[in-house]
Amino acid sequence: MGSNSLDSIVERMKQGSITERWGAVCAFDDARLNRVLRQQWLEKYDGSNYTPVFSGKMNLSESGTEQGELTNILLGKPLLSFKPARMDNSRALLTLSILGGTFTASIAGGGVLYSYSITEAQGYTLEVELDLSVVVGAVDRLGRVVLDLTKGTTFSCNLAAPAVSQKMIGAFFQERFKALPATRQVYELGMLNLKGGGDLTPEHFIILTQRAPAALTRDTLNEGEGAVVVMIKLRGNAMGGDIPSPERFPYLIPDDEKDGVRLYSATMVLNKDFVSRTSVEQESLITSLLFPGQKNVFEPLVRKIPHDMVVFGSLDPSTTSMTIEPGLHSLKAGGKPLQYKAYLNNAVQNGVAWSVRSLNTNNSAGVIDERTGIYTPVSAAQIGSESVRNIVTATWFDPFSQQQLRASALLLVTPEAMSISPSFVPRRVAGAPVTFVATALSGSILTWTAPRYGTLVPNGNTAVYTPPADLDQLQEQFVVQPIEVKDQAGETVRASVLLTKFAPTLDIDPPFVSNLARSGTVQLSTTESGIPPDAEYQWKVVDGGGSVTDGAYTAPAAPLSPFSVVKCDIYYMDFLIRSGYSVIKLSEIDPEPAWSAISKFSLSSLRTKTTYNNGYQQIPVQAEIETVGGRLNEDEKNSLLILLRGN
Structure with missing residues (x-):
């Protein structure tokens, strides 16, 4: 039995209500929420909302005598942890690994101090301390638990050793994130459906973060483990509740295991005043817990009523959640072919259509067999860039749901197999x-x-x-x-x-x-x-x-x-x-030919050229761009913005 077993949580709940006068409480552990984040991070690459690479210069010392230069820094998937969490706030730590790029430190106006190319295995990261936010959709009435990188309070990057340098590199990233569109820097952890008419319909909620009991000890293996805790006001509540005490509020995720695997990753508690409601109403509350992309669902496993009602469960992939393995991989140009597989309901899915495209080159994506998923990279002579970022996509049409399922993976192709x-x-x-x-x-x-x-x-x-x-x-x-x-x-x-x-x-x-x-x-x-x-x-x-x-x-x-x-x-x-x-x-590569000038740029309406008098009509437009020399790559196309100039 673990130190925070299901039985010990139930015994603690027998002492009285733990909901602090809220109608319901939900808790989700960091491991499953990080899976949700990883899915969104990959899904952003199946479009134009992925985080771009970063380049630029910054001071590394307060005196300005040392400078750093970043070149094509590629950030990896976000990883949520709870080192700063206290239960009476919504503070969390988001860590983004650095997958590639170059960092050079030098004396201002003088020689190089050091320079290196970066791979994920080297362990360089960008850390962002931030508060989770609540956003309610004006149309869909979904309450979203949001990670917004522009609202990070502290940014730090360990590409340099001195603490002051790490803060200065972090400040560089903070300013760059502020300049990005919201769609490129916002992640959703979960949602509550605020629509409905019953007393158990969520009306509003607050977000708190809590460290796992065993994670309170520094330098333990699970030092950063914790949970997002959602305190929910139900329609039947006269008013919302109180902020729980960090010292007294129980950690609601049991650590029971079977064959070394955690059994539970999510818990919902219903205030004792609502326990007598019909099971139909209780289930409607459970189904109001939603997750981005409908790729994860809350699966109830154990139900107890020690005082409040508690449902221990798991945040599991939905039946329409298709994934690709490997989701992130690095491969040498000219290297051996790589086998991709698509999984649905934890089983290999056959009949999948495969495709690959490059984000930062036009001719170096390599090829993937449309039926088998076997990928072959370009040769070292054809790579055309210090690192090629490829998106591998699997598509499958489900005849039962009549839905087309898609999943994407990120593949990095580099000239060298070592760094x-x-x-x-x-x-x-x-x-x-x-x-x-x-x-x-x-x-x-x-x-x-x-x-x-x-x-x-x-x-x-x-x-x-x-x-x-x-x-x-x-x-x-x-x-x-x-x-x-x-x-x-x-x-x-x-x-x-x-x-x-x-x-x-x-x-x-x-x-x-x-x-x-x-x-x-x-x-x-x-x-x-x-x-x-x-x-x-x-x-x-x-x-x-x-x-x-x-x-x-x-x-x-x-x-x-x-x-x-x-x-x-x-x-x-x-x-x-x-x-x-x-x-x-x-450089050991021959760079791909780049465009040198724009010979044609035009915008045309895809529907109508007339607008409503109030000026609020949305009109889709098409941009036509012709370049001299090379073609625009995907990165460049996705960087296009339409700006409204003032009079």
Whole structure:
């Protein structure tokens, strides 16, 4: 028996009413609500309401001396937890994993501090502390329990280690979320049908959050577990009730298990004053509990009347809830085919029609067999982007309900099967150690290569690198030490440590170049003043390949390293007076052709060109856009907005 068993809850309820004068109370645990959130997150991709990727710059220090740059940051599914919950508020913590993108930290106007590409396995997240909201539809009279990311009180992102940097990156995301349409940032946990005429019809309700009893202890495995608690005023109530005491209100979700699986995930309590109502009315109250998309239902399992009436149940998928596995997956371009399966009522569903489309490319979606669901990615030469975001969709027509069921999954296709973080970091001789974290799509055992300079101590998928302590070990002022790791499938990934004998004395603009295409060029220049006019400038590629002439750098056609380091030494009268470097991130892909200009843009009405005098008529319009060069991709199409300009 668990610490919060069904029997112990019933015994507690024998002491008197727990509803605090509300007509009814409902509680839903975080595990099942997170399934609801995951479904909505995937469903948003089957349209235009998904969260876009984020790019931009922000300060990482209050003094502004350090800056961060995000490139194509892709956020994962929202995960609800209850670390801040107290039962007398509606506070919850929403965590969004970071699935992909690049983060670079640098000194303002100076060199790179570190840079890395991101995968979900690295554990980077965006955390949002927020209050759950209540929204009542003016037409459908549905009371919705809503998560609105724009109403988050605290945003924090662990892409950087210092707490102040995490808050500043979080503030960047907070501002970006505020600029998004509501449909891209609002999630619904559950609904109450406020229509009806009986005394057990819900009229209004409040939302509270509660931590599970065992989750009150810090650092336990279930530290963030909890429930959303809905206090409901019924039509038969004279008035609403009180806010329950956090210390006295019982946690209504039993922790009973069978074969290691929790038996209950939802509970409804009906005030004792309404218990004598007919079972028909009681069932109508239960059926007024609704969930987004009609993909989940409350299934009553055990009914007791210790004082109030309590119904212990489970929030289960409805008979029309089709899902796809895997719902989220990463695959290397040119990798082995992947088998998708659709499930209905926990069984594999046959006769499903499969399709795939890319959000951020036009030619790199790959192919999926319409009947079997076997997906084949494009080759590495065809990928066209650092990461391709594909949407896999299953469609099935149910002949009994006459409904067409759809489900979607997100598939990320990347050029590499491995990643390492950080992928670039500079270190002085005798400088601080660096911890590297490597991830492999294969999940196999990793092997680290011993470095020439310094020492490397591996431990599974992590390794601690310590720079050399002796200046004489380096023959040059700037030396790149590669950090290489290999998986059992023979895939390798490489990071670069730029070892320096002394701090750079010359600033080069730009100090960091992101994703320079194969054979691409960039002009580097020095920004120092006071240099004698007859001083000699010597440019050289330290590592990574390519060539440089008078600061004009050309990337190699086939990069062998993810980064190139270009230095400039300034000599005057045969003495070295200045020295600095620029870091260039090399791209191993040929980017898909992009459009360069819009040659045609027009809006046309699909019905009528005349409007009502009151100006409230809705008229669907069609946008026609022709571009020069490449075509608009799905991301770009979904970013289109119609703005009303003032007079």
